[in-house]
Amino acid sequence: MWEYAPAPESRDxxxxxxxxxxxxxxxxxxxxxEPLKTINPATEEVxxxxxxxxxxxxxxxxxxxxxxxxxxxSKMPGSERAKYIYxxxxxxxxxxxxxxxxxxxxxxxxxxxSRDVDVPTAAAHFFYHAGWADKLSxxxxxxxxxxxxxxxxxxxxxxxxxxxxxxxxxxLACGNTVVLKPAxxxxxxxxxxxxxxxxxxxxxxxxxxxxxxxxxxxxLVEHGDVNKVAFTGSTEVGKIIQRQLAGTSKKLTLELxxxxxxxxxxxxxxxxxxxxxxxxxxxxxxxxxxAGSRLLVQESIADELLEKLHARVSTLRVGDPxxxxxxxxxINSREQLTKIKELTESGEAEGAQRWTSSCPxxxxxxxxxxxxxxxxxxxxxxxxxxxFGPVLSVLTFRTPEEAVAKANNTPYGLSAGVWTEKGSRIxxxxxxxxxxxxxxNTFNRFDPTAPFGGYQESGFGREGGRTGLEAYLDV
Amino acid sequence: MSDRISVAKTYxxxxxxxxxRSESGRSYPVTDAKGxxxxxxxxxxxxxxxxxxxxxxxxxASWSGATAYNRGQVLYRVAEVLEGRREQFITEVAASEGxxxxxxxxxxxxxxDRWVWYAGWTDKITAVLGSSNPVAGPYFSFSTxxxxxxxxVLAPQQSSxxxxxxxxxxxxxxxxxxxxxTSQDRPLPAITLSEVLAxxxxxxxxxxxxxxxxxxxxxxxxxxxxxxxxxxxxxxxxxRTELERSAAGTVKRVLRNKASEDFAQVPxxxxxxAYLETKTVWHPMGV
Numbered sequence: 216m217w218e219y220a221p222a223p224e225s226r227d228x229x230x231x232x233x234x235x236x237x238x239x240x241x242x243x244x245x246x247x248x249e250p251l252k253t254i255n256p257a258t259e260e261v262x263x264x265x266x267x268x269x270x271x272x273x274x275x276x277x278x279x280x281x282x283x284x285x286x287x288x289s290k291m292p293g294s295e296r297a298k299y300i301y302x303x304x305x306x307x308x309x310x311x312x313x314x315x316x317x318x319x320x321x322x323x324x325x326x327x328x329s330r331d332v333d334v335p336t337a338a339a340h341f342f343y344h345a346g347w348a349d350k351l352s353x354x355x356x357x358x359x360x361x362x363x364x365x366x367x368x369x370x371x372x373x374x375x376x377x378x379x380x381x382x383x384x385x386x387l388a389c390g391n392t393v394v395l396k397p398a399x400x401x402x403x404x405x406x407x408x409x410x411x412x413x414x415x416x417x418x419x420x421x422x423x424x425x426x427x428x429x430x431x432x433x434x435l436v437e438h439g440d441v442n443k444v445a446f447t448g449s450t451e452v453g454k455i456i457q458r459q460l461a462g463t464s465k466k467l468t469l470e471l472x473x474x475x476x477x478x479x480x481x482x483x484x485x486x487x488x489x490x491x492x493x494x495x496x497x498x499x500x501x502x503x504x505x506a507g508s509r510l511l512v513q514e515s516i517a518d519e520l521l522e523k524l525h526a527r528v529s530t531l532r533v534g535d536p537x538x539x540x541x542x543x544x545x546i547n548s549r550e551q552l553t554k555i556k557e558l559t560e561s562g563e564a565e566g567a568q569r570w571t572s573s574c575p576x577x578x579x580x581x582x583x584x585x586x587x588x589x590x591x592x593x594x595x596x597x598x599x600x601x602x603f604g605p606v607l608s609v610l611t612f613r614t615p616e617e618a619v620a621k622a623n624n625t626p627y628g629l630s631a632g633v634w635t636e637k638g639s640r641i642x643x644x645x646x647x648x649x650x651x652x653x654x655x656n657t658f659n660r661f662d663p664t665a666p667f668g669g670y671q672e673s674g675f676g677r678e679g680g681r682t683g684l685e686a687y688l689d690v
Numbered sequence: 691m692s693d694r695i696s697v698a699k700t701y702x703x704x705x706x707x708x709x710x711r712s713e714s715g716r717s718y719p720v721t722d723a724k725g726x727x728x729x730x731x732x733x734x735x736x737x738x739x740x741x742x743x744x745x746x747x748x749x750x751a752s753w754s755g756a757t758a759y760n761r762g763q764v765l766y767r768v769a770e771v772l773e774g775r776r777e778q779f780i781t782e783v784a785a786s787e788g789x790x791x792x793x794x795x796x797x798x799x800x801x802x803d804r805w806v807w808y809a810g811w812t813d814k815i816t817a818v819l820g821s822s823n824p825v826a827g828p829y830f831s832f833s834t835x836x837x838x839x840x841x842x843v844l845a846p847q848q849s850s851x852x853x854x855x856x857x858x859x860x861x862x863x864x865x866x867x868x869x870x871x872t873s874q875d876r877p878l879p880a881i882t883l884s885e886v887l888a889x890x891x892x893x894x895x896x897x898x899x900x901x902x903x904x905x906x907x908x909x910x911x912x913x914x915x916x917x918x919x920x921x922x923x924x925x926x927x928x929x930r931t932e933l934e935r936s937a938a939g940t941v942k943r944v945l946r947n948k949a950s951e952d953f954a955q956v957p958x959x960x961x962x963x964a965y966l967e968t969k970t971v972w973h974p975m976g977v
Contacts, residue, residue, distance in 0.1 A: 339826065355818065357958070450941070457938035462931030469941065626940070645971045653971045662825035666833045666968045671918065672941045680821055680833060682968045690960065 222539040224326045229317040235265045238409035240279035241419025246272050256323035257536050257545040257580040265402050268425035273434045276423040280365040280392040283420030288392050293349030300345035302415040307338040319536040321403040323545030326537050337380035343663035344384035356690040362390030363689050364442030369432040371448045372398035373502040379405045381678050389687035394423045400548050402426035450672050468676025468686040472601040473629030476622035477507030481516045483634035489523050495658040501605040505630035514611045528585045533574050546581040555604035562588050562597035619647045628670030632658050701731045704884035706745030707894015713737045723788020731877045734902035736910045742898035746840045746867040749895030754837045754865035758813035765809035768890040772802050786850045786876040801852040808859035828975045835966040837865035839918030842911035846924045846949045850876035856953045860961035869898045877901035912936040919943035
């Protein structure tokens with residue numbers, strides 16, 4: 216294994232401020248909720264104090280969004296809305312380094328990921344959707360599809376800026392106004408996005424960003440003047456929101472948890488498959504709803520593949536998220552680290568065989584060494600529950616039919632992977648796996664033109680592509 | 691005047707391609723709009739609903755896996771067979787809904803035409819709703835609509851045939867299977883429709899029809915773990931919220947349409963879209 220000298224990105228680039236305020240009606244204002252301190256999960260130091268929204272702040276934000284919808288945004292020609300959204304895309308690109316470093320500081324993800332995936336994909340989402348704003352009549356929802364009104368959006372901590380982009384861009388393109396609540400542990404990049412939105416001179420109230428904990432999200436989605444709710448997060452909370460919205464006319468889309476099967480056949484290009492498996496589960500510390508957390512390997516190659524996998528995972532560098540050579544950064548919070556530990560302990564207790572990389576871990580911060588469980592059976596918790604961490608469960612199969620049955624043996628259905636050199640088998644598998652995204656001979660690819668979303672308890676509705684516009688149109 | 695005694699029909703359930711009585715042994719009297727007795731209908735139970743879900747699940751793999759061309763021909767065949775029994779349906783709809791024969795005629799004709807409309811959609815849904823995605827990288831990415839699975843349908847209470855057809859056809863056109871609770875007080879055209887389905891090459895289990903009390907059976911379908919979507923069209927007003935809440939337990943897709951929908955209008959794609967998933971498939975390009 217190569218020795219690498221430290222190559223940390225400068226944290227000055229993040230332009231970190233001691234205080235961040237919520238963004239309502241075009242202005243940064245002090246929230247009247249209890250302020251929260253957001254920490255760097257890699258060091259446990261406080262990064263900044265962030266004001267949060269109280270119930271009345273939520274109401275103020277929704278009122279601002281309603282006023283902006285009624286008076287400005289819903290009346291503006293699509294061609295004009297488009298130019299505002301293009302501006303946002305450009306500014307994200309221009310301030311890309313700042314956003315990437317800030318994201319890694321606040322979230323704990325490696326800088327190479329925030330720099331090469333999160334920020335550019337966020338910009339791409341705005342750029343793509345900007346173009347739709349004056350072309351909605353071509354989207355297949357009738358000659359003049361109408362927006363819904365005020366969208367209440369609640370996003371998770373695993374891709375803070377990217378999820379904000381996935382939510383805000385299509386909402387604005389379709390003519391809605393937005394109140395967005397970022398996650399409690401990762402509010403900073405959303406508030407820099409607010410700064411960008413202010414600099415882009417968007418009319419006040421079109422986008423409002425209100426930090427806070429789950430109760431703020433609950434108040435927002437329940438608000439009587441919200442017409443559309445979009446939530447990305449756990450299946451547990453998704454069900455609560457769906458229940459809350461029962462009997463209302465609010466349109467709902469949910470992007471929830473997953474337990475994706477990543478299926479490797481005996482004819483797969485093994486070295487490529489190993490890279491894909493590693494990317495599938497260790498990308499973003501495994502804090503990915505579509506992570507390939509259940510590896511299904513054809514029995515005849517299981518030993519060989521496991522050996523290669525252990526060797527490759529041993530080379531992953533875990534540590535300082537700002538270091539350009541870091542592969543696996545910090546777990547986002549102590550709470551999440553505790554959950555990962557609890558589930559891995561259950562894996563051992565239930566008889567799975569644990570292998571954990573012997574890589575050095577930093578003394579401070581929340582870190583978890585990449586872990587692979589073999590001899591996993593379908594009934595074990597580590598095969599059924601979403602761990603949302605760098606933990607892979609390996610199961611085996613003999614026939615393609617068995618692979619399909621095992622892949623589909625879950626209430627989730629967000630993503631799946633298949634590795635084989637045989638084209639007809641890829642298509643056969645892709646047709647039978649009940650998941651919203653199937654990556655074949657690749658994993659974890661995202662693009663604004665490609666619809667993303669789940670089957671079954673992984674949620675409903677899609678984000679991206681022409682299909683994704685439906686979530687923000689009255690159709 | 692003819693003294694012949696006509697053969698009275700027994701109206702039963704339609705589950706998995708068979709016509710069983712309710713396992714509960716219950717039945718309830720059905721009258722015409724003026725209150726004159728027409729027949730006893732089977733009063734379906736929780737167990738009947740569960741059996742129907744099992745039948746629908748069993749039928750899903752082959753129906754969703756059938757070619758779109760095949761499904762189109764099957765739906766068109768339903769229209770053909772329905773056309774042949776047009777007079778019978780006119781009589782039944784007129785009696786059930788208390789409308790003049792001329793009105794009933796128009797309702798039945800529109801119902802037949804609706805099957806033809808949806809039959810034509812089966813092999814166009816993918817082209818119209820799917821896409822090839824121009825992703826920014828060396829990958830081929832495409833998205834196709836797929837059926838969501840088993841759909842529980844609470845059929846409209848008023849429109850006994852046209853409304854019923856308008857809620858069933860879009861479900862099965864894309865490859866879903868369904869369990870339908872008929873109009874509670876106007877169930878007879880639905881049972882006669884099931885005889886049409888049984889003789890139209892619709893595989894057993896694709897459509898399952900249960901007569902009975904909507905409020906009694908619907909909650910079991912709304913909470914059922916093997917039901918993927920719920921159509922609330924014919925739900926009693928007082929139950930709608932509770933059914934939707936219950937459906938959240940397994941993140942069901944819920945169609946909130948009201949029975950006030952005008953079924954005489956030519957539909958749009960929204961009922962087809964309601965029961966579709968989009969699957970996006972990626973593969974690298976290279977040599």
